[in-house]
Amino acid sequence: MAKILLKKQLSENVYKMKLEAPLIAEERQAGQFIILQIDEDLGERIPLTIADADKNEGSITIIFQVVGLTTDELSKLNVGDDIPVLVGPLGNPTHIKNYGTVVCVGGGIGVAPLHPIAQALKEAGNHVITIIGARNKELVIMEDEMKKIADEFILCTDDGSYGRKALVTEPLKEICERENKPDMAIAIGPPIMMKFCAETTRPYNVYTEVSLNTIMVDGTGMCGGCRVNVGGKVKFVCVDGPEFDGHLVDFDNMMARLHSYDDIEHEKHACYIDSLANQKILEMNEVKK
Amino acid sequence: MSYQSPDILSANAKKILNDYIHNVDNLKPKDRLKIPLQEMPAQAPYERAHNIEEVAIGYTMEEARVEALRCLECVKQPCVDGCPVKIDISGFIKHIAYGEFQSAVDVIKEASLLPSICGRVCPQESQCQLTCAVGKAMKDIDQSVAIGRLERFAADWERDQGTVKIPEVKPETGKKVAIVGSGPAGLVVAADVRREGHDVTIFEAFHKLGGVMRYGIPEFRLPNSIVDEEIDTLIKMGVKIQKNFVVGRTRKLTDLIEKDGFDAVFVGTGAGLPLFMGIEGENLVGVFSANEYLTRANLMRAFDKKNSDTPIYPSKIVAVLGGGNVAMDAARMALRLGAEKVYVVYRRTEVEMPARREEVLHAKEEGIEFHFLENAKRILGDEKGRVRAMECLRYELGEPDASGRRRPVVIEGSEFTIDVDTVIVAIGNGSNPLIHQTTPDLETNKWGNIVVDEKQKSSMDKIFAGGDIVLGAATVILAMGEGRKAAASINEMLAKELVN
Ligand SMILES: Cc1cc2nc3c(=O)[nH]c(=O)nc-3n(C[C@H](O)[C@H](O)[C@H](O)COP(=O)(O)OP(=O)(O)OC[C@H]3O[C@@H](n4cnc5c(N)ncnc54)[C@H](O)[C@@H]3O)c2cc1C
Ligand SMILES: Cc1cc2nc3c(=O)[nH]c(=O)nc-3n(C[C@H](O)[C@H](O)[C@H](O)COP(=O)(O)OP(=O)(O)OC[C@H]3O[C@@H](n4cnc5c(N)ncnc54)[C@H](O)[C@@H]3O)c2cc1C
Ligand code: SF4
Ligand code: SF4
Ligand code: FES
Numbered sequence: 128m129a130k131i132l133l134k135k136q137l138s139e140n141v142y143k144m145k146l147e148a149p150l151i152a153e154e155r156q157a158g159q160f161i162i163l164q165i166d167e168d169l170g171e172r173i174p175l176t177i178a179d180a181d182k183n184e185g186s187i188t189i190i191f192q193v194v195g196l197t198t199d200e201l202s203k204l205n206v207g208d209d210i211p212v213l214v215g216p217l218g219n220p221t222h223i224k225n226y227g228t229v230v231c232v233g234g235g236i237g238v239a240p241l242h243p244i245a246q247a248l249k250e251a252g253n254h255v256i257t258i259i260g261a262r263n264k265e266l267v268i269m270e271d272e273m274k275k276i277a278d279e280f281i282l283c284t285d286d287g288s289y290g291r292k293a294l295v296t297e298p299l300k301e302i303c304e305r306e307n308k309p310d311m312a313i314a315i316g317p318p319i320m321m322k323f324c325a326e327t328t329r330p331y332n333v334y335t336e337v338s339l340n341t342i343m344v345d346g347t348g349m350c351g352g353c354r355v356n357v358g359g360k361v362k363f364v365c366v367d368g369p370e371f372d373g374h375l376v377d378f379d380n381m382m383a384r385l386h387s388y389d390d391i392e393h394e395k396h397a398c399y400i401d402s403l404a405n406q407k408i409l410e411m412n413e414v415k416k
Numbered sequence: 417m418s419y420q421s422p423d424i425l426s427a428n429a430k431k432i433l434n435d436y437i438h439n440v441d442n443l444k445p446k447d448r449l450k451i452p453l454q455e456m457p458a459q460a461p462y463e464r465a466h467n468i469e470e471v472a473i474g475y476t477m478e479e480a481r482v483e484a485l486r487c488l489e490c491v492k493q494p495c496v497d498g499c500p501v502k503i504d505i506s507g508f509i510k511h512i513a514y515g516e517f518q519s520a521v522d523v524i525k526e527a528s529l530l531p532s533i534c535g536r537v538c539p540q541e542s543q544c545q546l547t548c549a550v551g552k553a554m555k556d557i558d559q560s561v562a563i564g565r566l567e568r569f570a571a572d573w574e575r576d577q578g579t580v581k582i583p584e585v586k587p588e589t590g591k592k593v594a595i596v597g598s599g600p601a602g603l604v605v606a607a608d609v610r611r612e613g614h615d616v617t618i619f620e621a622f623h624k625l626g627g628v629m630r631y632g633i634p635e636f637r638l639p640n641s642i643v644d645e646e647i648d649t650l651i652k653m654g655v656k657i658q659k660n661f662v663v664g665r666t667r668k669l670t671d672l673i674e675k676d677g678f679d680a681v682f683v684g685t686g687a688g689l690p691l692f693m694g695i696e697g698e699n700l701v702g703v704f705s706a707n708e709y710l711t712r713a714n715l716m717r718a719f720d721k722k723n724s725d726t727p728i729y730p731s732k733i734v735a736v737l738g739g740g741n742v743a744m745d746a747a748r749m750a751l752r753l754g755a756e757k758v759y760v761v762y763r764r765t766e767v768e769m770p771a772r773r774e775e776v777l778h779a780k781e782e783g784i785e786f787h788f789l790e791n792a793k794r795i796l797g798d799e800k801g802r803v804r805a806m807e808c809l810r811y812e813l814g815e816p817d818a819s820g821r822r823r824p825v826v827i828e829g830s831e832f833t834i835d836v837d838t839v840i841v842a843i844g845n846g847s848n849p850l851i852h853q854t855t856p857d858l859e860t861n862k863w864g865n866i867v868v869d870e871k872q873k874s875s876m877d878k879i880f881a882g883g884d885i886v887l888g889a890a891t892v893i894l895a896m897g898e899g900r901k902a903a904a905s906i907n908e909m910l911a912k913e914l915v916n
Contacts, residue, residue, distance in 0.1 A: 150666050167623050169717060171725035196725055209734075212623045214660040300883065344716070347662055348622050348848050350708035351690045356699055361692055366849060380699050383801030387701045388727040 129163075129213040131206050132186055137268045140193045141236060142202050143178070149185030151177070151215045156242040158221030158370060161187070163185065164340045165200050173197045174343045174365075176240035177216060187215075190239035190268070196396040217346045218369045219279035221336075226251040227310035230302055231277075232324050233259045233293050234316025238269050240338055241315045241331075242276075245409060248313075249276045256299050256309065260316075264289035284308065295320065296327045306379040312334070318382045324371030337373035339364045342385060355381050419781055422457035422473055428455060429479040436485055440513060445488050449553060456774070457563055461781040464750050468635045468719050471778055472536070477515070479567040484513035487561045490549050493561060498547040500897040503527040505544060505563055507562070512566055518579065520570040528567075529604050530896060532575065535568025537633060538893050539741075539772045540654060545711040550778050558773070575645065581650045586613035591910045594678040596663045596851070599627025601684035601883030601895040601902075603646060606655045608903030609682075613912060617656040617678075619663050624715060627686055628884075629892065631715035632707070634745050636752065638773070664854035673878055679913070680878050680906045683866060684899065687884035688848025690749040692841055693737065697795030702729060703801035706746040706842035708740070713749050721753075731838035733757045735806055737792055738842035744776065746840045747784050758784050759834070763811050763824040764790040789824065793831060795839055807833050845889050863888060872902035880906055 133145035151161060155177050164170040178189035193199050203212070221244045229248050239257050249255045257277035261267045262285045264410035274280050281298045282290030291298070295316075302309055312335040314324035321337040328335045341353040341364045355362055355382035356377035362368065431449065436443070457473045458464070464471050475483065487509040495505045504523050511520035523720045524531045538544075545551060546562045551560030574580055595602045598620040610616045624630050626643040651657065663669055663685075672678045691703035692698050709728075712718040716726035734750040736743050739762035747758045760779070762769060765788045769776060780786070791813040796805040810830035813822040847864035857874035859867045865888055866881040868874050874881050882898030884890055 150661075164623060166725070171716070171722045171727075208563060212660055214621065214623075217662065217665055246471060260506070294443040342703060343540065344708055344711055345622070347850060348686070348689050349690070350711050351692070351705040352708040354692075354699060359696075361699065363689075366853075377699075383701050384699065387729065391730065395727070 129210045129316075131204055131210065132184075132207050134204075134206050137190065138266050141186070141190065141266070141268055141326075142193070143188060143190045144201075144204075145186050145188050146210060148187045148213055148215075151213070152180040152182050152185050152187050154310070155180050155187065155216035157223065157247040158240075159216035159218050160240075160330060160342065160346075160369065161189070161213055161215030162217060163210050163214075165197060165204070165210065167211045168367055170312065170387050171197045172212070172344060172346070174217070174340070174346060174353065175336075178239045179241060190236065192236040192374060195392050197314035199396065199399065205232055214346070217365060221247065221370055222312075223247045223251050228254040228256065228307065230256045230258065230309045230312040232298060232299055232312065232316070232320075233257070233273070234295055234320040235266060235290040235316075236268070237314075237316030237320070237338075238273060241313070242269055243271055244313060244315075245273065246276050247329070248303075249278075254278050256302060258283070258295050259274065260284065260293075260295035261289075262286065263407075274351075294323075299324060299327050303328055303333055313337075313370075321373060321376075322378035323390055325378075329374055334368050335373040337376060338369045338370060339373050339381065340385075342387065353383075419461055420455060421460065425455055425457050425850045426476045426479065426564065427474060429482045432482045433478045438481070440485065443485065448486055448488055449550065451482060451486045453486070453559055453561065454565075455563070458778070461783070462603050465748075465782040466784045468752055470639050471636050472774075475565055475569045477517075477573075481515060481539070482511050482567060483562050483566055484509045484552060488549050494547040494549055494552075495544045495561070497670075498542075499545040500543065501900065503544075503567070508570060509561065510568055512570060517570055517573045518577075524567060524570060524662045528893075528896070529607055529900075530600060530646055530892075531567050532571035533600070533629065533638065533646070534893050535564050535566075535571055535662070536638050537629075537772075537891075538564050539891060541773045542562040542895070543637045545759070549583070550766070561909045569616070575642075580645070580649065581651060583607065583611055585611055585653050588615065589613045589914055591615065591679045591908065591914070592617070592677060593910075594672045594676075595684065595908060596669070596681065597621075597627060597684040597686060597883075597885075598625040598647075598657075599684055599686050599883055600629060600894060601686075601891045601899040603650065604896045604899030605682045605684065605880075605903045606650050607653065607905070608900060609906055610650070610655050611905045612652050612910070614679075614907075615656075616654075616874050617658055619658045619661045620652075621660070621662040622715065623659050623860065625657065625686075631711045632712055632742070634679035634710065634749050635719075636748065637745065660914055662850070664850045669851060669855045669858070669879070678878075679752070679910060681881065682853060682899075682902055682906065683847055683874070683879065683881040683885060684854075684883045684895070685851055685885045687808065687845035687857070687889045688850075689846040690841070691844050691846055693792065693843060695794050697797055697803070698841070699801045700795055700797040701801050702731070702837055703795060703841065704729070704734070705840045706742045706840050707845070709746050709840050710742075710749060713753065719753060721750070728753055729838060731755045732836040733759075733836045734840060735761050735792070735836045736840045736842055739764065739771060739843070740844070741771050741775060742769045742844075743840075744779050746801050748775075748779055748782060750840065751782060751784065755838070759787050759836070760784055760910070761787045761790050761808065763789065763791060764821065765789060765813065765911065767857060768821045791824075791826075792839070796833070803837055803839055805833050805835050806839060807831055815840075845884075847885060847888070851885075871905040872898060873905060
């Protein structure tokens with residue numbers, strides 16, 4: 128059981144919440160995630176990265192994008208509400224050390240999980256170049272937080288409504304072409320973006336870590352639902368990852384697997400939206416009376 | 417045996433009991449051997465294949481008493497040799513024959529803490545019923561006294577009466593014991609250690625308790641309400657529960673001792689990690705481990721398609737790979753979730769199948785198709801990366817291997833293809849690496865199982881282990897047996913500390 132301590136809408140579909148979770152706050156490290164459930168009996172388990180934590184306050188922060196049923200329901204909860212199931216920290220922490228120069232690439236909601244990693248890399252003495260990208264200005268999140276820790280900061284939007292008009296892979300390529308090419312890159316965002324970031328750095332031999340967001344059930348290695356193909360071997364994202372060498376990941380298979388339940392999910396979500404609408408109508412009728 | 421309705425079975429039993437009731441004290445072995453085996457009443461195959469309710473309904477009082485009369489009350493009780501927890505089998509069966517059901521339960525509970533569960537899920541034909549004298553006399557194990565069904569009857573009778581006693585707890589000792597994992601091993605340790613007055617906390621990674629009994633074995637074989645009642649009893653005894661707590665991640669195993677002041681820890685984290693075959697196409701959309709498939713259906717309640725948020729893959733033709741209980745459960749669950757056709761593909765023959773006999777029979781009655789001496793070679797996908805077919809190979813049986821079972825040998829060039837849209841892999845589990853990864857000092861063997869001594873103590877001070885994490889994938893009763901041993905060792909260790 129975790130109480131919602133704070134809620135803030137960051138962009139049209141992105142929310143930030145602070146949750147009371149002293150044990151998780153104490154143990155968590157950059158790169159780890161939690162799994163939550165909004166209903167203990169009938170809710171789905173969804174994984175979300177721990178974007179930040181405060182040991183003293185005993186809280187963790189999650190940042191999530193509404194994409195389907197559970198994230199939609201979550202976004203409707205308010206300060207003071209309880210989340211009945213919260214478990215973590217899960218997954219392996221990011222391997223933080225002084226690599227030299229590191230490029231951190233965040234796409235869309237991926238900026239949220241990237242932030243604690245970039246922060247830890249900075250603290251470990253790296254020269255941190257940050258690229259964040261979004262489809263348009265409205266969808267840019269955490270610009271100030273990322274700026275604060277970056278030695279170099281690049282912001283791009285697909286439509287040019289803010290910052291540079293480009294996909295994140297363009298500046299990434301330029302950086303790889305520099306005389307002092309980066310020692311490492313880390314890319315977090317939609318699978319397709321991670322795939323192309325990995326393709327961009329491959330010819331330059333810049334080791335590129337990606338954080339995979341597969342479908343999960345337990346998050347402890349028991350179900351194998353999160354499995355991906357990495358360098359021809361089967362890996363479980365929840366216990367072997369979530370971070371892997373982007374040059375070895377079979378993204379096409381991973382993306383196909385992510386869509387395993389699309390039809391059913393959309394149907395369930397549509398039902399949920401309908402039921403909300405019905406409720407609204409009932410309430411309005413009630414008010415009329 | 418072909419299916420007979422519960423009404424017919426019950427009427428037959430009443431008649432037989434009437435014939436024998438006046439003469440119970442004078443029955444000779446040859447009379448007893450003449451009493452027909454009482455079949456387990458079950459839901460009709462067609463009906464049950466479309467619902468999630470328990471398949472086996474349980475004996476009526478008359479059926480139980482008639483079946484009990486078949487026991488020869490052997491002096492040496494060969495059946496007991498086959499029971500891992502050494503229940504006084506003829507002792508409790510005799511009580512059932514006389515209709516003294518409470519006494520029967522009391523006898524069982526001296527040795528077993530979870531009889532309504534073991535009576536349902538023990539592989540009796542390879543344990544107590546394998547060595548039963550009646551089966552031997554009739555040269556057919558299937559004719560052995562139905563010990564498991566009788567055990568279940570007695571335990572269910574007590575629950576129905578509402579006379580289940582909460583075990584007495586001795587005065588608090590101030591010693592703290594942590595139990596990691598709430599499968600049968602952990603639950604039994606919790607009960608036995610708490611009885612001695614120690615302060616017990618169970619840590620469970622999931623949001624529900626019971627381990628495989630909750631997320632693996634389906635409702636139609638072991639209703640959740642039974643597991644719930646066992647857990648209720650523990651809570652009434654004062655056992656504390658911490659759900660959503662992954663030891664190794666939420667807190668290190670050693671921190672439980674060093675920081676949280678636990679005096680002993682029992683690790684019962686089960687087998688975990690599903691194995692895959694390593695064949696082409698195994699990551700296609702529509703290929704699942706049985707663990708995932710069953711967890712979605714059971715724990716996440718996806719069988720309740722209307723109300724559960726967790727989706728389950730919409731399958732029409734399903735192939736299940738494997739021949740154990742897990743494969744049977746996955747196949748029968750797929751049927752209940754709406755699959756039109758379900759194949760079980762197993763590389764040996766029916767004789768070698770490790771699944772409980774009753775499950776295989778039930779699966780057949782429900783219309784599951786068995787493909788023996790066949791195995792998957794690769795799984796074929798469509799342009800969207802979804803399963804569309806499976807290429808198989810035929811096998812024949814060769815020389816016996818180390819386990820004594822005849823080894824399947826592939827027939828070269830025997831490839832053929834079957835159309836399927838879902839493949840469920842049920843070929844076993846490896847050990848979960850979480851505890852081991854985060855507790856490097858804990859000794860494990862090459863399969864990742866925790867190494868323990870004859871008292872279930874691990875290589876580390878104050879840390880005990882048992883169940884599947886020690887044995888590899890085993891059974892509920894073996895996990896329970898290890899739990900009882902571990903609890904005795906923990907109690908002994910703490911008692912010594914209390915004296916000093
Ligand atoms: C380790 C990890 C960390 C993550 N961190 C974050 C985070 O910090 N913020 C955030 O917004 N999201 C994060 N995700 C993704 C998040 O878990 C999914 O967005 C969420 O599960 C969708 O649930 P839903 O019921 O709202 O949508 P659904 O209705 O279940 O799905 C809607 C769409 O999302 C995709 N999807 C479904 N399940 C998942 C899943 N488990 N992961 C990814 N995509 C999925 C489907 O393809 C579908 O198209 C993370 C995922 C993983 C594995
Ligand atoms: C589908 C299926 C059908 C089966 N059918 C039968 C049958 O008919 N008869 C039979 O006798 N046996 C059967 N078995 C085997 C039997 O269920 C197991 O042998 C038995 O449950 C093992 O008990 P256990 O206590 O060792 O572990 P489990 O039952 O596996 O329980 C372990 C528990 O520990 C939790 N856990 C794991 N890691 C951690 C952690 N780090 N921190 C906290 N908690 C953790 C898990 O979530 C789980 O709840 C079946 C198994 C399966 C999968
Ligand atoms: S516990 Fe299992 S093996 Fe022992 S008597 Fe009961 S059913 Fe048989
Ligand atoms: S071996 Fe069979 S017949 Fe003999 S006591 Fe045991 S159950 Fe009864
Ligand atoms: S989520 Fe189940 S094994 Fe990774």
